Amino acid sequence: MIELPEFFNNPSIIEIGNFRIQYYALTWILSAILIFQHLKRSKILAAEGLSHEQINDMVFIWGLFFGAMFGGRVGYMIFYGTEQLISNPLSLFYVWQGGLSFHGGLLGVIASMFLFSVKKKISFLSVMDAVALSMPIGLGLVRLGNFFNGELFGKPTSGSWGFIFPTDPYGYPRHPSQIYELILEGFVLFYVLYLVSKLKPKPGVIASSLLIFYGLFRFSVEFFREPDAHLGYLTFNLSMGQILSLPMIIFGIILVLFFSNKHAKLS
Numbered sequence: 001m002i003e004l005p006e007f008f009n010n011p012s013i014i015e016i017g018n019f020r021i022q023y024y025a026l027t028w029i030l031s032a033i034l035i036f037q038h039l040k041r042s043k044i045l046a047a048e049g050l051s052h053e054q055i056n057d058m059v060f061i062w063g064l065f066f067g068a069m070f071g072g073r074v075g076y077m078i079f080y081g082t083e084q085l086i087s088n089p090l091s092l093f094y095v096w097q098g099g100l101s102f103h104g105g106l107l108g109v110i111a112s113m114f115l116f117s118v119k120k121k122i123s124f125l126s127v128m129d130a131v132a133l134s135m136p137i138g139l140g141l142v143r144l145g146n147f148f149n150g151e152l153f154g155k156p157t158s159g160s161w162g163f164i165f166p167t168d169p170y171g172y173p174r175h176p177s178q179i180y181e182l183i184l185e186g187f188v189l190f191y192v193l194y195l196v197s198k199l200k201p202k203p204g205v206i207a208s209s210l211l212i213f214y215g216l217f218r219f220s221v222e223f224f225r226e227p228d229a230h231l232g233y234l235t236f237n238l239s240m241g242q243i244l245s246l247p248m249i250i251f252g253i254i255l256v257l258f259f260s261n262k263h264a265k266l267s
Contacts, residue, residue, distance in 0.1 A: 001162050001173045008150040009166040027145030031138035032064045038137060044130040048122040062116045063131065067109035068100075068138070075104010079240060080228055102139070102218075103244045125203035125259070132210040133193050139214070140186020147178035154180070154224045177225035184217040204259035211252030215245040 012020040036059040039045055040052050050058070077085040077092050079101050085092060113131060117124035146152045150167035154175025162173025189210070196209045219242050227239040234243060 001160065001164060003164040004166060006166050008148065011148040023148040024145035027141040031141045032060055034137050035059055035134045038134040039130060042130045044126050048126055054120065058116055062112040063109055067112035068105040071108010071111065072100035072105030075101035075107060079104065079244065080231065123203060128207035129203060132207040133197060135210060136186050136190035136193065139189065140182045143178045143182040143185060147176065152178055153226060155226050175224040177221055180221045180224060184221060185214060189213055189217060202259050205256055208252045208255035208259060211248045212256065215248035215252060219245040
């Protein structure tokens with residue numbers, strides 16, 4: 001068993017009075033920087049004629065702010081904080097309380113990339129394929145941030161790899177589900193999408209493959225992850241994360257079949 005130090009109860013880089021910058025925020029910033037560096041080298045975006053300055057705007061303004069952060073916050077409040085949102089709509093803007101949803105962030109990124117593509121008059125599917133190839137970088141780093149933050153930990157385990165988080169009121173040895181997700185949603189997903197891209201698929205297939213494999217990995221890890229305390233298990237004893245991942249898998253399969261069809265016209 002590994003008992004984590006008190007650092008994991010308040011993982012701050014800088015702390016001055018009530019002001020602090022935590023490692024979790026650093027992982028978001030680092031994610032955006034590395035995704036930008038990855039997309040600067042994207043042959044897909046180069047073929048669309050995007051300059052590095054345009055890619056910079058696409059990542060930091062459209063993708064990070066409007067997409068991942070705003071969409072993630074809205075998604076969290078809708079999927080996980082519905083009662084609070086209804087009782088106090090202004091709580092949507094209480095970002096200091098934490099709470100971002102990947103599924104909401106994904107929808108936000110899709111919407112923002114669509115608007116960006118329309119504005120620049122480029123292929124939406126090509127943009128989404130390029131973005132999909134870089135997304136595991138952010139997904140993995142944010143899960144590392146979850147680990148440092150001592151949040152979203154796993155279920156109790158008797159295995160020798162159990163971690164005791166100082167943020168856990170029960171003090172149980174738990175599955176480090178954040179690390180499981182870092183490996184699957186970060187490293188493994190990055191490699192799987194890279195292999196898909198080497199097959200030279202039609203536009204939209206890479207992005208659709210992200211839906212499938214992220215959904216599968218997230219659905220699987222949820223069996224080891226503690227469900228949200230205020231929600232617990234829902235229909236068919238599934239967590240909210242699993243329920244939201246199932247449509248991703250199904251929709252992703254449908255889209256892969258559609259985009260792989262030589263007669264598909266959507267671009």
